[in-house]
Amino acid sequence: MLTLPPLSLYIHYPWCVKKCPYCDFNSHEGEDRNGYIEALLKDLDKDLKYVQGRSIHSIFIGGGTPSLMSAEELSELFIGLQSRLSFDQNIEITLETNPGTFEIEKFKAFKDVGINRLSIGVQSFQDHHLSALGRIHSAKEASKACTFAGQIFDNFNIDLMHGLE
Secondary structure, eight states, rough: OOOOOOEEEEEOOEEEOOOOOOSSSOEEESOOOOTHHHHHHHHHHGGGGGGOOEEEEEEEEEESSSSSEEEEHHHHHHHHTTTTTTTEEEEEEEEEGGGOOOOHHHHHHHHTOOOOOOEEEEEEEHHHHHHTOOOOHHHHHHHHHHHHHHHHHHHEEEEOEEEOO
C-alpha cells in the first residue's frame, strides 16, 4: 500500500492594521474578525475526508497580519485543528508577523500556545524604504523585533525586499 507523505497547512488571516500599497494578497483593514476561527474550522471539516491518515508536519499562518490575533485565538485555532488532524511530534508552526505589531509579552504568549517559528515582515532596515512601501513600522522597530524574536524563539526568518532604491 502506498504511504502518503505528511501535509503542510497554510492558514490565511486576511486582516491588517494598514493595507500596504504593494501587497497583492487578500487583506483588509479593520473589518469584523469575530467568528473567523469557527469559519476556518467549518471549512476544514468539508475537506477532512481528503487528508485522513496523513499527519501535518508544518503550519504556516500568513496574511494579512496574523500577529494581530491574540494568543487565546491561536489556542482556540490549535485546539480545533488538533481535534480534527494528526500533528507530527516535531511540527513546525510559523506565524507571520509585522514589526509594527510586535509586543514582547504577546509574542511570549504565542510561543506558549504552540508557535515555534516566526516569519517577520521587515522588508527593509531603511526608514525611507519603509515609508515608500507604506509599512507601519520603522527601521528601529524592525531591528528591535528581530532582537526580541531571537530571545523568545529558536527559529525565525525575516522577509527582505531586494532592489529598493
